[in-house]
Amino acid sequence: MGKRVLVVDDEPNIVLSLEFLMKKAGFEVEVARNGQEALAAIARRPPDVLLLDVMMPEMDGFEVCERLRADPRGRATKVVMLTARGRDSERQRGLALGADAYVTKPFSTRDLVARVKAMLEEG
Amino acid sequence: MIGALIALLLSLLYLGLLFGIANYGDRMAARGATLIGSPLVYTLSLAVYCSAWTFFGSVGLAAEAGVAFLPIYLGPTVIAVLFPLLHGKILAIAKAYGITSIADFIASRYGKSSLLGGLVTLVAVLGTIPYISLQLKAVANSLDVLFAASLAQRTDGPIPEPALLVTLVLAAFSILFGTRHIDATEHHEGMVLAIAFESLVKLAAFIAVGLFVTYGMFEGFGDIFGRLAAAGRDGLLTMSATGLSYIDWMTYTLLAALAFLALPRQFQVAVIENVDKDHLRTATWMFPLYLLVINIFVLPVAMAGAVLGRGGDTLMLDLPLAAGSQIFALVAYIGGLSAATAMVIVATIAISTMISNDLVMPALLRVERLRLGQRHDLSGLVLAIRRASIFLQLLAGYAFFRLVAERIELVSIGLISFAAIAQLAPLILLGLFWRQASLAGALLGLIAGFLVWFYTLIVPALVFAGWLEPAILEEGLFGLALLRPEALFGLEGLTPVTHAVLWSLGANTLLMVVGSLATRPSDLGRLQAILFVDVEQRQSSTRLWRGETRVAALQDLLVRFLGRERAVRVFAREALRRGQSLRAGDRADAELVQLAERQLARAIGATSARLMVASIVRGEVIGPDALLEILDETSQAIEYSQKLEQKSHELENLTAELRRANERLRQLDQLKDDFIATVSHELRTPLTSIRSFSEILLDHPDLPGEQRRQFVEIIARESQRLTRLIDDVLDLSKIESGRMEWEVADHDLRRIIEEAVSASEGLMRENGIQVSVKFGVARALVRCDGDRITQVMLNLLSNAAKFVPARAGRIHVELRGLGNEFLVRVEDNGPGVPPPLREAIFEKFRQIGGSIRDKPHGTGLGLAICREIVQHFDGRIWCEEAKLGGAAICFTLPVREARLRAAE
Amino acid sequence: MNNGRERILLVLAVLAGLAFGYPVLVVIDVLTLCCVPALLPLYLFLVWAVVIGLAAALVVRRGEKGR
Structure with a gap:
């Protein structure tokens, strides 16, 4: 049974590239275009890895992460935050909310894939 | 018979009455019922211009030199005609930015510089003290005359030092009057009411004495003139009698005009105490009318004096006394007293505000050891400073009177004061209308003008008063003839005042202009310049x-x-x-x-x-000008901390200040960061797609052709988006910082719209959007930068195209006349903009999308740029509901003729 | 503020400045000496009154229009 990845971003092109990368890496991929969709997908079945954009309209990535961690079923999910504003204060906030990694855009695709793989092997 | 002591008693009664009026005015004001809400009171308060110099000095001068006294009133008349232009603007500025005095006004204009504020205060004080001493001298002299007259009849000993007595009484009076509360822009209603009353008193007194002399002592104007001619003195009424040359006459008029503009007491009543801007309109004609009326009897009284072989500054008293009327002598005395007290009260109150706000408080607040910043109640301290400064001003006036002024005529002292105060006029006038006028220029001009004033007028006065060796007048400084104070660089043949005014104002203006052109003003200075010069648009x-x-x-x-x-x-x-x-x-x-x-x-x-x-x-x-201001503050803070670093080894408490400046620097840095973070987010997003897909293409050479093509297309599209974003950011920052180069010419809006519509035809066809255009006017000439307005149109069209439903989109463009403007509407049948967001869409990086639709692929700056461009050409831009059901973005541009008119 | 009227006021101020200016006064002076005694003060006060009257007419009319 393959590991499942949920990609959440409001930029369609970024979603497309992440979807492609994760599929090529052999994961099962689901996508969400905003915070609401993401929470709905998580509620259906929590993924193994959540690739989560921080800056989204309405509900941002921090909130999604917080709600995910509040749900006991979501504790096992690995969360990788993606952000285009690489400030230290934000990184700390993300990690404090329970994110496992914090990646600044634009990212290296190889590193990202390697990181996700490593994360899944650890836990 | 009425003795001199009665004059003293009467003075005290008069001052008591005045105080009663002021008190009544203040009490009514506290109850919310203003007594100074009439333009008549405002105009009368402006007449504080007519001091004892007018009352006694004019007549004294006219008896010797005919109409030579008139330029002093013709100058302000010209300024009064310009009230709606000059004072209208000054008032708007003062009210918008809470200005408290002329020093505050000038300092604020040139970047809230406390150095300049202090300097202006200094000039104002030095220019006002001789003027105060003039009032003391006038009152003291008239008391002397009354005493002398009463001595002839009674044996009362005269009070030994009337001038000192007058000084002390006036000081107490001004302190009581002006410093009851601390807010300087809250109007001193009581004081204004009392000053208006004084203006009535001096006018009535002058006319009464004038009538008495003309019709009581003589038989009307004709009689006086006839006897003047009979005495062979009718040459008094020609230009040659004035002893003024062409340049002298014009310079005096100019000097009076500039001084009227810049005198602290005039600024106080005309600007600070103004309660209604509309009063200016009445004052425009009523104030010169007051000047005209109070001057009508100057010549008859002076001519009467000439007929009787009398002259001098006390003619107003001498003539009634000579005719045996102590009553009219007393009337003249009270008139002079009211003129003098009005000037002293307003001037000392105005100056005390400046001394406390622009000289002492900024200095005290900067002295770390006093810890004023942490004291609980400072209003008492401010009041104490103001009271002390009023007292010191009067004392200084008395000292000047004793040491110098006793030996000089009223008119000369007045002109010396005027020449000092006039040094402020270039700073005000250039500051009001010339954006480039900078702090460096203002400082240079003011210092130069003031030094020249001191050298050319005060040094000779000190010589005449016996305090300096006359050698300097004859041989010049260091024995250099070119540096003779009254013939600087060989300029001779003018009266000393003309000579001084020409050199000082010339140096002042020249250095101010050169200094302003040669230096780049600080950013805060630039901002203040814009706020002042464009006050009407900036409100x-x-x-x-x-x-x-x-x-x-x-x-x-x-x-x-x-x-x-x-x-x-x-x-x-x-x-x-x-x-x-x-x-x-x-x-x-x-x-x-x-x-x-x-x-x-x-x-x-x-x-x-x-x-x-x-x-x-x-x-x-x-x-x-967000960024501008932040950057400016940062650079100021950096400069400040550098200065502190140099000195830190001297004083250990400076290190604390350094820490604070650095702390502030850090905070400002943070603000700059916020803006940069937003821009960086917008840049990184397309970059992410570009990098991801490039790497995907690199790492997967075996992708099917179709997918390859799709990814390359995305890279191309995102690159375009990045380019657009960079262009937009650059455009916007250029416009906002005023560095955009506009190519303004006459354009037909119709052509621009047609061009924009045809340029976007491809995009519309591709997306199956139907575009219709309707012109309500045959020709729409506007003055603008055609390329920029085309950019606005293209922005609006592509914006609309983004929101219309796929394959069923409709866009309607309409142009029609609307009063003095042309209106352009770009409508679509998209989802529209909900009313609460209609303002917000014009802000930077505010895109709506999300729940309505997927995030649109604009830069988030398009509409912000449109707004900047349209507003630059005096147009408006807004969003409303479209008849097609979606959003309608509308903008207007003024008709060419209207814009040209406004530009003039 | 009405631009047109502001401009007229500016023109009035310049004209007043000229009328109060020395060159005109010299001409008046010559007339005084040859035939009309005391013309100089008469002229000055007259011009003064005219300027005030014109200024009043201008600002008052502006006020009515503004309302």
């Missing part, structure tokens, strides 16, 4: 707020300077206005911080208020 500019402070902190600050009662009242009124209470723990918004700064500025001046508010607010108020 409504909204401000953002990113600083942080609590309501309670602001209130504490106000309590310390205004007292608890007033501070609480200010906040209560604001809460009432907002319809919600201001809780102490709440974060204060921009509006509240500005309100507090304005209130504070009214009490202690703009410069000090800024220092105080900055001390409790973390962060800074950000205006429309």
